[in-house]
Amino acid sequence: MSLKMELVLTVLILACLQSFVLSDYQGDALYALKVSLKADQLADWNPNQVNPCTWSNVQCDTNSNVQHVVLPGNHITGEIPTEFGNLTSLENLDLANNSLTGEIPSTLGNLKVLQFLTLSQNLLTGTIPESLSSLPKLISLQLNSNGLSGQIPNQLYQVQKYNFTGNKLNCGINLSQPCASKNEDSGGSSKPKIGVILGIVGGCAVILLLGGFLFLCKGRHKGYRREVFVDVAGEVDRRIAFGQLKRFSWRELQLATDNFSEKNVLGQGGFGKVYKGVLSDNTKVAVKRLTDYESPGGDAAFQREVEMISVAVHRNLLRLIGFCTTTTERLLVYPFMQNLSVASCLREVKPGEPILDWPTRKRIALGTARGLEYLHEHCNPKIIHRDVKAANVLLDEGFEAVVGDFGLAQLVDVRKTNVTTQVRGTMGHIAPEYLSTGKSSERTDVFGYGIMLLELVTGQRAIDFSRLEEEDDVLLLDHVKKLEREKRLDAIVDPNLTKNYGIQEVEMMIQVALLCTQSSPEDRPAMSDVVRMLEGEGLAERWEEWQHVEVTRRQEYERLQRRFDWGEDSVYNQDAIELSGGR
Structure with missing residues (x-):
């Protein structure tokens, strides 16, 4: 009996280990790429993270399968690792314009959904693997400007777009197959005259010189290219x-x-x-x-x-x-996000439709924080959103948070202060320093995020004039602060949740929101700190410090209010004067 139990336990342990290894293969393959290519600039490719979908230049589908690895022009060296053949959901691999050496690994033939393979302008040698012929969905193969030699597998000539020029391969003018597909090759089938060739070369040289001059004059300070786009077929x-x-x-x-x-x-x-x-x-x-x-x-x-x-x-x-x-x-x-935005799910729910339950709201809060953290701390230059609100947080089919409209925000160089001539944002979500000075920073987004948290908890708008009817504050932030001081947390929570929430979790989210919406941007936490607090780390210390500052600030405010109260004259100790009718 003991022997059987040991056997069962061994099988279970092996099964668990196998499951762990399977879940980690994508991260292993990509980290092997980083090590092999000596790509020191990929600092956020962390081998301790099983899911590589948050790494730069890596894009995944909704099931966390790696679909795109795009690293052109990164000055990386080394060999392409064989582990890349394990990324079976990969659709696009772009390592062009680097200094890669060695051979193209035959394991790339395992990528059955690969559509774009771009390895041009490197130092690759050897032959083109026969296994690439078995890629059924390949529509673009760019291997030009390397040191490849030998035979090109015949099946690769059937690829919609291919380019083998600049190698020592069995293709070209004197051979049966061209080195580039028609839509890659600008030349015709007949031989042009020498004068035409010289004219074309001369014209191109002039254009390149003029283009280079304009680029140096206008774009040298930029880290990416400007293109002139025109409408063409899709x-x-x-x-x-x-x-x-x-x-x-x-x-x-x-x-x-x-x-x-x-x-x-x-x-x-x-x-x-x-x-x-x-x-x-x-x-x-x-x-x-x-x-x-x-x-x-x-x-x-x-x-x-x-x-x-x-x-x-x-x-x-x-x-x-x-x-x-x-x-x-x-x-x-x-x-298209079929569940639209957080705002619509909070405030435009039709009778009979399910509401956002509390676990979903918590997940939305954390997902939004992680998206903003990436914009602030993992993009170079960092990206300031400038209009963080529930309406700009979309929900996918699994009600996961997807931050939208970030590409329309101004990109900020880490060495400069972002001063804008036009304040973009939505009233009630705009940080006070941004509204008064036009200066925005990542802490401006933190303020907007804090207001969004209050929207998630209360289900209310950031500004609501209907609250005046009940003599409450128009601004959601002031309304929540008042109820928090009075310890009326239940009055804060969205009544649509019908008590289906943990009061301690609500309290924690409100605390994070109030820390994010402090009047001084220097006092607000970074988004990475917000993520940690939502995960349960470091909130208590920050909240205790905030309470001390808030009590002091409140006492000073009340003292000044008493001093300048128009309802009484403390100097002469006179009764309040009641004004006559309206004037």
């Missing part, structure tokens, strides 16, 4: 360096939104309306149609969101699918 835009964003045609989005019908409007913000759309393959999308593209803010906002999309890739941030530009239009395309 396709993947290869000029966007950090991700596979689809370029949609105007007609495609016009059809998807029923000619931008008002019945498809999901909402309207400072940059324009958002429409629900259905693409030709029945994919539901949200199309943001920018209305102020002619102003510096509108067009610049569009450029920023397109160019910086790969910097801000996180499971709690809204992913940009693609874009469209014409001479008169700028549009952004996002996944």
Whole structure:
């Protein structure tokens, strides 16, 4: 009997170990890449985190499967690890314009859903693995400008876009197969005359010189490229360096939104309306149609969101699918969030529809905090949202928080103070220093996040004039502070929760919210601290300190109020004077 029990325990332990290993294979594969490529700049690729979906330049699906690894032009060296063959959900691998050496691992043939493989402009040698021929969904293969040699597997010539130029492979003018597909090769089938070639070369040289001069004059101080976008047929835009964003045609989005019908409007913000759309393959999308593209803010906002999309890739941030530009239009395309926003789920619930229960609200609070933490502390340059509110936190099919509209915020260099000429945000959510000075920082977002927490707890708006009827404060923050001082926590909580919550958890969330909404930005916690407090670490100490400061501030306020009270004259000890009728 004892022997049987030991055998059972051994099997269970092995099963647990196998489960752990399986859950960790993606992180192992990516960390092997970091070690192999000597990519010191990937500081946030932490081997202690099993889920790599929060790492920079890595994008996952809703099930935390790695779909995109995009690292072009990062000056990384070393060999591509064989472990990459374990990323079986990978759709896009882009390691172009680096200094990779060694051979292309044959294990890449295991990536059966891979669509884009870009290894161009490296120092790769050896042959092209035959296993790449077995990738059924491959539509773009870029291996140009390496040191590859030998035979090209015949099946790879069937790939929609391929480029083998700049290698020692069996392709080219004197061989049966071209080194690049037609849509990669700008040359014709007939041999042009020498004069035409010289003319083209000379013209290109002049254009390059002029382009280089303009780039040095206008863009040398920037860390990323500016592109001039024009409307073309829908396709993947290869000029966007950090991700596979689809370029949609105007007609495609016009059809998807029923000619931008008002019945498809999901909402309207400072940059324009958002429409629900259905693409030709029945994919539901949200199309943001920018209305102020002619102003510096509108067009610049569009450029920023397109160019910086790969910097801000996180499971709690809204992913940009693609874009469209014409001479008169700028549009952004996002996944459609079927559960809309936190605000709509709190305040637009129809009879019979389920409400957001307390565990979901806690999960939303933590997910939003993690998304903002990523924007502030893992993006370079960091991204300030400037309009954090319940309406800008969307909910996916699993009611996970997805922060939207962050790409339209101004990107801040870590060495500079962000002073804006236009305050963007929503009254009731705007931090006092931002409203009065126009200076925003990550602590401005912390204030907005604190107000959003109060929205989650109470279900109320940040500003509500109907509270005047009950002689309460118009601002939600002042209303909650008053009830908190009176220890009336039950009166704070959304009545729709019908007592189905833990009062200690409510108290903890209110405490975090009040710490985030302190009047002085220096006193507010960083978003990384907010995440830790929501996870139960370090809140008690901060709250005790806040209470001491708040009591002192309150006493001083009341003292001044008594001193300047118009209802009595303490100097002459006279009775209050009752004014006659209205004047």
